[in-house]
Amino acid sequence: MYTLQNTLYVMTPNAYAHLENNTLRIDVEREKRLQVPLHHLGSLVCFGNVLVSPALMHRMADEGKSVVLLDGSGRFKARLEGPVSGNILLRQAHHRSAADGAFALEFARAVIAGKLRNSRSLLLRAAREAADAAEQAQLTRAADNLAASLRALAQARDLDTLRGVEGEAARGYFAALNLVVKPQAREHFALNGRTRRPPLDRFNALLSFLYSMLMNDCRSALETVGLDPQLGYLHAVRPGRAALALDLQEEFRAVLADRLALTLINRGQLGPRDFDEREGGAVMLRDNGRRAVVTAWQERKQEEITHPLLGIKVSIGIVPFVQARLMARTVRGEMDGYLPYLPK
Structure with missing residues (x-):
């Protein structure tokens, strides 16, 4: 439980x-x-x-x-936070596995595969719901490109190649997201590529805000099961960087953050007045906008789903904790490989 x-x-x-x-x-x-x-x-x-x-x-x-x-x-x-908890044997296994090049490569491959499959599902769903035939064709083509990226991912023989595949796929995915925004909202929510630190448009500002909350949940999940959030497989280790939390976050970007961002935009729950444009081109959510996003985020996390692998009903907010446990089992050698979250 x-x-x-x-x-x-x-x-x-x-x-x-x-x-x-x-x-x-x-x-x-x-x-x-x-x-x-x-x-x-x-x-x-x-x-x-x-x-x-x-x-x-x-x-x-x-x-x-x-x-x-x-x-x-x-x-x-x-x-x-208080003193680090968790099984020291798990942390030792985690550090050994991160130093194992073959293990790290397969773990990173699974993480990216989860991200690309969930991103592709979002685009295919949008294509089915698109009213314009030309836009439907563009979304389908973008989804097909992600399928090609998945095939290329299977052939990659090192981390740099994996990261290259992921980067190219992400560029095509974010370009296609503009077509998922309803036509009447596109004037105010055009996504001009993925920008951050600072975000340079309203869509990017919203995504960055949601990714920050998702990142916090992923880090908490890893700490709860006793893994070291700083030691990742896909993301390189850097001082102060929660690399494993970034790894875990990848499979949830499309299904949790991106979908919620699109819902808030397409339902008119956020508008231009919920954002500030600052000197230098930075765009930030205003207080009322942040409150609306946080409320929607918390409500989304309370919704129940059936976990596709475990077959049990859990709230969506629990899924990162479930996946963190699967990560721990993989690190211990209790699973042949990590299985990312792929909702039906």
């Missing part, structure tokens, strides 16, 4: 999060806005200029609950 612990997102500038008895209290301009029992919380995520009391940080660390700091656009800044 898997339990989805709640995450509290604080986005109000100058909000003050502090401990009051056994509750977490949020004050804004010295007025109470929210009070939540600590046992209902799994983590606290703060966007931008949010103050957190030392007493609350100590209590969260003592109880194994994380405090995550993001900047106003959702980019990761820091994470506070």
